[in-house]
Amino acid sequence: TRTREHVPMSSIKTYQNVNRADPLKSFGISRTEEIYDKHGGKADTPHRHDFYTVILCIEAKGQHIIDFKEYDLGDRQVYFIGPGQVHQIIEENRPQGFAMVFSADFLGENNIPLRFIDDLNLFRDYGESPPLLVDKIQLDKLKTYCQEIFAYYHGADKFKEKAIAALVELFLINCNNLCSLPFDNTQS
Numbered sequence: 001t002r003t004r005e006h007v008p009m010s011s012i013k014t015y016q017n018v019n020r021a022d023p024l025k026s027f028g029i030s031r032t033e034e035i036y037d038k039h040g041g042k043a044d045t046p047h048r049h050d051f052y053t054v055i056l057c058i059e060a061k062g063q064h065i066i067d068f069k070e071y072d073l074g075d076r077q078v079y080f081i082g083p084g085q086v087h088q089i090i091e092e093n094r095p096q097g098f099a100m101v102f103s104a105d106f107l108g109e110n111n112i113p114l115r116f117i118d119d120l121n122l123f124r125d126y127g128e129s130p131p132l133l134v135d136k137i138q139l140d141k142l143k144t145y146c147q148e149i150f151a152y153y154h155g156a157d158k159f160k161e162k163a164i165a166a167l168v169e170l171f172l173i174n175c176n177n178l179c180s181l182p183f184d185n186t187q188s
Contacts, residue, residue: 012047055098122176
């Protein structure tokens, strides 16, 4: 079992770049199970990013602490973490899902106005950041977007960046639209 680590506010690390190995990259996507394996199942320490993070939890169990508020990490959830928010994920077992990260530069490079992100109201500056709960049909649609984004990201297709940007935009639009729909937990 992974345990929460208390870290003083002054020592919270801020990650500046979407990709530490290549600071010029403005987008990244990973499978959450690969992140878990890479860290040997060990919980990350509370940290913040200077970029946007979207986590699609297909299957997960544990806690996700955002701005020092604890949320139950579970199946069929989507988390949106904005630049500067402090977060920590404590998983009780190997998750299944995707984590996408992108910078404001990614938006600009793909002609997606920063205003679009603000209008979505999915990313919060601080405070309440509960997960978006989705039913099985909605999850399958979001998962398909992530699988396509993942394939483009790791592929060599011409215009792959444009395709990724279009799919990210569709993913976010769908999530925004789901915020105004009632959640149907009966679909499993």
